[in-house]
Amino acid sequence: MEEKGCTREEVIAALAGLRAADTPHDHILCSMCTIPHQITTAAREMFAATNLGDPGVFSGTAKLEQLFLESVGELLHCKTAAGWMTSGGTESNLQAIRAAKKLHPKEKPNIVVPASAHFSFHKISDILGLELRTAPYEAGKFTVDTEKMAELVDKNTIAVSAVAGTTEYGVVDDVSRVAKIALENDIFCHVDAAFGGFVIPFLKQPIPFDFAIDGVDSVSLDPHKMGLGTIPGGCLLFRDAESPLSLSVDTPYLTSKSQTTLTGTRPGADVAAAYAVLKYLGKEGFRDIVSGCMENTRRLVEGLSAYGYEKVLDPVLNLAVFRDFSIPDGWKVSHIRDGSLRFVMMPHVTRDVVEKFLNEVGEQKK
Numbered sequence: 001m002e003e004k005g006c007t008r009e010e011v012i013a014a015l016a017g018l019r020a021a022d023t024p025h026d027h028i029l030c031s032m033c034t035i036p037h038q039i040t041t042a043a044r045e046m047f048a049a050t051n052l053g054d055p056g057v058f059s060g061t062a063k064l065e066q067l068f069l070e071s072v073g074e075l076l077h078c079k080t081a082a083g084w085m086t087s088g089g090t091e092s093n094l095q096a097i098r099a100a101k102k103l104h105p106k107e108k109p110n111i112v113v114p115a116s117a118h119f120s121f122h123k124i125s126d127i128l129g130l131e132l133r134t135a136p137y138e139a140g141k142f143t144v145d146t147e148k149m150a151e152l153v154d155k156n157t158i159a160v161s162a163v164a165g166t167t168e169y170g171v172v173d174d175v176s177r178v179a180k181i182a183l184e185n186d187i188f189c190h191v192d193a194a195f196g197g198f199v200i201p202f203l204k205q206p207i208p209f210d211f212a213i214d215g216v217d218s219v220s221l222d223p224h225k226m227g228l229g230t231i232p233g234g235c236l237l238f239r240d241a242e243s244p245l246s247l248s249v250d251t252p253y254l255t256s257k258s259q260t261t262l263t264g265t266r267p268g269a270d271v272a273a274a275y276a277v278l279k280y281l282g283k284e285g286f287r288d289i290v291s292g293c294m295e296n297t298r299r300l301v302e303g304l305s306a307y308g309y310e311k312v313l314d315p316v317l318n319l320a321v322f323r324d325f326s327i328p329d330g331w332k333v334s335h336i337r338d339g340s341l342r343f344v345m346m347p348h349v350t351r352d353v354v355e356k357f358l359n360e361v362g363e364q365k366k
């Protein structure tokens, strides 16, 4: 830090120089985050100074969070679900499994997750001191083999998890069957819909994944992914409003008496942003956006297939996976664990972007 400050222009110039070194969004094909909806700019600015860690002081912001959670609960078929905005999928998953551990105390606790589970589960099992058991994929598919999952459950299992929109292949596990395993063993069932949560409800044919399924105890979904909110923005909901209370700690010097969230100080700004998007777009607006992303996914697959590249699966959500091939310079695409190329077709990957990318791939083949 310098002794003397600089002018506003100097500060902005310093920031702009660094920002310019980032990859522009029209070349990012590998991210589950996207450009926040324009309505978030105003919402975030209005709530920039708010702290949800102190709801007695920021009661309007706290009410706003409740309205947001109710809207999301309704979307997930459980208006009375209770939870919080979080910093993202990792924190949501951690808090869900932490609650499971409190609600189902076992001597040497373990959790059983699909092979597709997000890497956050490695952090979670480390932090919570849990054995992490991974159930393999169903033969020829990328969804979890629920029979093998059931076999991995024993008397020390506290929770099973399903993924609704896997990070690598964008597929949706058979949540009903995973939830059934939980019901049969009287354990917790968490659905990780970090990516799929704001996609699946808006598909032409939604796939069951939420509280409509008996036995699903919690669902996480990220406004900062397909919710078009600002970063960071996650959300965790529990079917039973009592469940989060298992995480309650006393907060002696705040205006509230107790807290169930992981973080203390929490931004109201990102909640305002996430809520503003839901209000602004409505279900209709989200359906349009998801339908556009699905159409662009279809076009990408069609275009790459026409060049002779091989898709690894038929996309279920707005995510395509291809056997590895060389990518033209400047484009950011990610490789998943099996070495394949993954394209996440977020709203910023517009039809123009897809055509530009396909053209460059075509040029390169000549």
Ligand SMILES: *Cc1c(COP(=O)(O)O)cnc(C)c1O
Pocket: 032, 087, 088, 089, 090, 091, 093, 118, 120, 163, 165, 166, 167, 192, 193, 194, 195, 222, 234
């Ligand atoms: C992105 C993702 C996460 C992690 O979310 P962060 O917001 O990066 O913490 C967890 N689970 C799934 C399925 C994801 O796609």
